[in-house]
Amino acid sequence: MFEQLGLIGCGLMGGSFALAMKRAGLVKRVVGYSKSPSTTERARQMGIIDVEAPSALLAVSGADLVLLAVPVSATEATFKAIRHLITNNMLIMDVGSTKRDVVDAARKVLRDHIGSFVPAHPITGKEVSGVEHTDPELYRGKQVVLTPIDKTQPGHLKRAQELWEGLGCHVQQMAPEAHDAAFAAVSHLPHLLAFALVHAISSQPQGKDFLSLAGPGFRDFTRIAASDPKMWRDVMLANRLELVEQAKMFQRSLLNMLQEAEQGNGEKLEEMIAQASLVRTHWRMGQKK
Amino acid sequence: MFEQLGLIGCGLMGGSFALAMKRAGLVKRVVGYSKSPSTTERARQMGIIDVEAPSALLAVSGADLVLLAVPVSATEATFKAIRHLITNNMLIMDVGSTKRDVVDAARKVLRDHIGSFVPAHPITGKEVSGVEHTDPELYRGKQVVLTPIDKTQPGHLKRAQELWEGLGCHVQQMAPEAHDAAFAAVSHLPHLLAFALVHAISSQPQGKDFLSLAGPGFRDFTRIAASDPKMWRDVMLANRLELVEQAKMFQRSLLNMLQEAEQGNGEKLEEMIAQASLVRTHWRMGQKK
Numbered sequence: 001m002f003e004q005l006g007l008i009g010c011g012l013m014g015g016s017f018a019l020a021m022k023r024a025g026l027v028k029r030v031v032g033y034s035k036s037p038s039t040t041e042r043a044r045q046m047g048i049i050d051v052e053a054p055s056a057l058l059a060v061s062g063a064d065l066v067l068l069a070v071p072v073s074a075t076e077a078t079f080k081a082i083r084h085l086i087t088n089n090m091l092i093m094d095v096g097s098t099k100r101d102v103v104d105a106a107r108k109v110l111r112d113h114i115g116s117f118v119p120a121h122p123i124t125g126k127e128v129s130g131v132e133h134t135d136p137e138l139y140r141g142k143q144v145v146l147t148p149i150d151k152t153q154p155g156h157l158k159r160a161q162e163l164w165e166g167l168g169c170h171v172q173q174m175a176p177e178a179h180d181a182a183f184a185a186v187s188h189l190p191h192l193l194a195f196a197l198v199h200a201i202s203s204q205p206q207g208k209d210f211l212s213l214a215g216p217g218f219r220d221f222t223r224i225a226a227s228d229p230k231m232w233r234d235v236m237l238a239n240r241l242e243l244v245e246q247a248k249m250f251q252r253s254l255l256n257m258l259q260e261a262e263q264g265n266g267e268k269l270e271e272m273i274a275q276a277s278l279v280r281t282h283w284r285m286g287q288k289k
Numbered sequence: 290m291f292e293q294l295g296l297i298g299c300g301l302m303g304g305s306f307a308l309a310m311k312r313a314g315l316v317k318r319v320v321g322y323s324k325s326p327s328t329t330e331r332a333r334q335m336g337i338i339d340v341e342a343p344s345a346l347l348a349v350s351g352a353d354l355v356l357l358a359v360p361v362s363a364t365e366a367t368f369k370a371i372r373h374l375i376t377n378n379m380l381i382m383d384v385g386s387t388k389r390d391v392v393d394a395a396r397k398v399l400r401d402h403i404g405s406f407v408p409a410h411p412i413t414g415k416e417v418s419g420v421e422h423t424d425p426e427l428y429r430g431k432q433v434v435l436t437p438i439d440k441t442q443p444g445h446l447k448r449a450q451e452l453w454e455g456l457g458c459h460v461q462q463m464a465p466e467a468h469d470a471a472f473a474a475v476s477h478l479p480h481l482l483a484f485a486l487v488h489a490i491s492s493q494p495q496g497k498d499f500l501s502l503a504g505p506g507f508r509d510f511t512r513i514a515a516s517d518p519k520m521w522r523d524v525m526l527a528n529r530l531e532l533v534e535q536a537k538m539f540q541r542s543l544l545n546m547l548q549e550a551e552q553g554n555g556e557k558l559e560e561m562i563a564q565a566s567l568v569r570t571h572w573r574m575g576q577k578k
Contacts, residue, residue: 123502123504143502145502178495178498181495181499182495182498182499182502183502185489185490185493185496185499186490186499186500186502186503186504186507187503187504187506187507189486190486190506190507190510190511191506192543192546192547193482193486193510193543194510194565194569195546195561195562195565195566196539196542196543196546196565197478197479197482197539197542197565198564198565198568198569199542199546199561199564199565199568200474200535200538200539200541200542200543201474201475201568202564202565202568203538203542203564204474204538206467206470206471207474209467209471210470210471210474210475211475211568211572212575212576213412213432213434213471213472213475214475214476214572214574215412215475215476215574216574217476217479217480217512217513218475218476218479218574219574220509220510220512220513221479221482221483221509221510221512221513222479222569222572223506223509223510223569224506224509224510225565225566225568225569226566226569226570227566228566229559229562229563229566230559232562233555233558233559233562234555236546236550236558236562237550237553237555237558240550240551240553243547243550244547244550244551246489247543247547249489249492249493250485250486250489252489253485253486253488253489253492254481254482254485254489254536257481257484257485257488257525258481258532258533258536261525261526261529261532261533262529262533264526264529266522266523266526269522269525269526270518270519270522272484272488273484273518273521273522273525274518275487275488275491275492276483276484276485276486276487276488276491276514277484277514277515277516277517277518279487279488279490279491279500279514280483280487280511280512280514280515281515283500283503283511285503285504285505285507285508286501287501
């Protein structure tokens, strides 16, 4: 049970976290701050936060739990804004979808207080964002990846694990690098491929005619290409190292398959397709191995 | 109204065509042949065909309409098997998802009778195949692309157009090359990318761990990677020229985006993502422009 949550960012992720914490009886009071004062006000009116803070620093003041729910590109600036009021008893978490850049920012800015920070990535979201779409059930049943480093205080890590479990999440721990490699493979690269395909088709003179013939396969494959450009620009930049690594391995498979097709080598081509088809047929979302 | 349909291939596509033609009152009698005798027998028992033919040649005998509903890789052999009984009054069509290879096979084998052949690609299907999944509604409301060549008899082309419209389809005409370019872009390349991504992930030592973290974006993006390996091997081989062309344009977009990400050039990266996101947000399946 926490006394006071300092919430920085009252949008979909942050606001939903506050609502879930309250509903689970895991926090007594929420002090919130958003960059836009109207968001902060709306969050108070909606009962998401109890007190509006005029700055990120003041949202942290007196808190025993702090959640950063800001775009990953704003993480370092937010750490800088709050570092003077951070104490070693405070548990600090984020919800960003990349972890190495967040850990780097934490090392750089938090220094002696880095042990208080438990980097977290709850695997959830919606196509829509903003305080008006907050949902106390957003986290229930979802996976949360914690990426502690050697300096993370074991007590804080344990409290973080229990907190997310208290919200109905399945928690696992990974190194920040392993986390970023995994999400480059199963999320960031697929987004990039979908963006690149639609970009390439729509850049051709006959692109519109082509698109008018596209069916349900195209619809599902490119659904993620409609995602928010600013958010995905940030994710691609933040995780570019692992993204480039995964893209190299993808290129190896793609160029192999294209080459087998060009050379009319049906047997090898079918073998590679069959490997993929078998793996995908047996894959189930959220299922371990 | 046709007197007799000679149906070669009584599976999902062919069987559903026969059922739809009967229901629309567009044909009096269906003589059917399938490579597997048990399929042909089943088709007769199910009322899809009226008479079982012991060979493709005998299925064609006496027909004024012939439909080839066989894998694209079997088109040339099927033309060879039936050419001695083809007459200039017969309308012959296929249902293949690539057209240049089918037209090439027709030119090579049918020669003087090529004018009877109207290449057709009805854009429909199911995840499942076989005579037991035939459905008289499979074609209703769907798009059909006809790809006539200079030698196609205008009378046959007109009859083909009216036939598909009689089944409730939206018919359009394109050159075989334009058809193959369009489907390379919106169908064959997306399949190849999805196969390559799953192949690349599952070839990594940590692939299983990565896959256990994948969410709904990955699920939809890779749905088509579970498709039938033999069928897609054939499609990729049959349409390799256009597939390679589309892959080149895709690579240009992908490598540009990766380069902007690597160089930390967020503005250019966002611009490319935004183009794709805008196009995909406004795209609606089956909608012209």
